[in-house]
Amino acid sequence: MGMPVRIDDSLYEQAKTEAQIERRTIAGQIEFWAMVGRAALDNPDLPVTFVADSLASLSEPRDDLTPFVPRSKAN
Template identity: 75%
Template sequence: MGMPVRIDESLYEDAKCHAKAESRTIAGQIEFWAKLGKAALDNPDLPVDFVRDLLISRAEPRDHATPFIPEGIRSDSHD
């Protein structure tokens, strides 16, 4: 259930621009920023870009995921 929240007009306009570019609703953009900020504060040892990419990847459908294969294990590597 959504809750109305008052925010600064400049933050709203900034969220509006980013939301359009990132195919989110304005509320979805602000929620993403809040989750990113919380995750970054909870994990200060991780770079913010890493935390952002992790949140984005967790939101993607699993059937679109590419499995991680470490370089030393690839079948096409030649020793």
């Protein structure tokens, strides 16, 4: 369920710009930033860029993936 929230105009404009680049909705961009911030606070030893990239990878399609097979099990 969505909930209307008031945010600063400059934050809205930043989210709008970034959402277009990342092909997300404005609400989706703000939700992504919130998830990154929350995960970064929960994992202060990890770089924020690693956290953001890891979360972004979760939304990528999984249809064309090749499973990882360790070399020790490939033979």
